Amino acid sequence: MSMRIHRWLAGLALILGGLMATFSHLITSDIPADPALLETYTRTSEPLHLLLFAGGILVLLGWFGHYALQSSASGVSGLAAFLSIFLGILLGDLLHCVLEFSIFPILTTLAPYALPALEDTCYRLTPFADLLRIGGYLIAAGVPATVFWLLRSHSLPRWPAMPFAGAAALLGLAMVPGLASSFRPLSLAALYVSMAALGVAVMRSNYRIGPQSAMRQK
Numbered sequence: 001m002s003m004r005i006h007r008w009l010a011g012l013a014l015i016l017g018g019l020m021a022t023f024s025h026l027i028t029s030d031i032p033a034d035p036a037l038l039e040t041y042t043r044t045s046e047p048l049h050l051l052l053f054a055g056g057i058l059v060l061l062g063w064f065g066h067y068a069l070q071s072s073a074s075g076v077s078g079l080a081a082f083l084s085i086f087l088g089i090l091l092g093d094l095l096h097c098v099l100e101f102s103i104f105p106i107l108t109t110l111a112p113y114a115l116p117a118l119e120d121t122c123y124r125l126t127p128f129a130d131l132l133r134i135g136g137y138l139i140a141a142g143v144p145a146t147v148f149w150l151l152r153s154h155s156l157p158r159w160p161a162m163p164f165a166g167a168a169a170l171l172g173l174a175m176v177p178g179l180a181s182s183f184r185p186l187s188l189a190a191l192y193v194s195m196a197a198l199g200v201a202v203m204r205s206n207y208r209i210g211p212q213s214a215m216r217q218k
Contacts, residue, residue, distance in 0.1 A: 003069075007202055010065025014199025017058025021093075021192040024052035025185045042108045049100035056094040059195050060086060066202055070153060081149045084142025092135020093188060096123070140175060143168040143191060150198075160201045163194035 028048045029041070067074065067082040074082070099122070107115045123129050143164055150161040170187035174180050 006065060007069060007205065010062045010069065011199040011201075011203030013058045013062030013065065014202065015062075015196045016199075017055040017060075017062060018192040018194075018196030018199060020055025021052050021059060022055075022189045022196070024048045024055060025189040025192065028052070028185065030181075039108060039112075042105045046101045046105050049097040053094055053097040053101070055192070056089055056097070059192065060089060062199060062202075063089075063195065066198065069202070070149075070155065073154065074149065075152075077145060077152070078149045081142055081145035084138045084145060088135050088138030088140075088142050089191075090135065091131050092133075092137075092139050095128075095131060095135065136175075139188075139191065140168075140171045143171055143194075156201050156205050160194070160198045163190065163197045167191045167194050 028045060063082070063086060067078070070078060104115065104119065107118065123132065147161045147164045147168060150156065150164065151158055167187060167190035170183055170190050174183035174187040176183075
């Protein structure tokens, strides 16, 4: 695979996945406490979490492609940023989607009155909840590391670091007790917007570098 195609695919995956995941986070709501509203919630939540899962997988593929392009000059900070974001998104944001589009819809049909309490217990008091928290901490640590990584990059412009810096600020607010419910969806949406912006930078970098590489080959 040529460098041009590699950059184009990585950028496209980041853009499409980032936009899909952003939309999902901005629209998705919490499970209602009233069992009478669960059926309506499931009809909208199930496709949104499927969209989030698909978008997140695309982002991870594009993120891996971006790191592969930059790995030779990334150093320890780039590796730390890559691993923190990759594992953070996987554990802290995509893992719960499996429950939301598989187990919870079934429980809505079989035992709607038990679902709110089960969801609360699952997300707060189980090893599953610990994985979600670890993923959240990894994202919170990885986004500032990504800002530093992008500012040190010699093959991309520095402007993609700006949306990541904004996402880092929102993630910090989401970790403040009492503000998590308000800022967590917004902070994750900001993270995926940043990924889409990075995808634009990767694709535009390909456009600028490609003709120069072609001239060198001549």
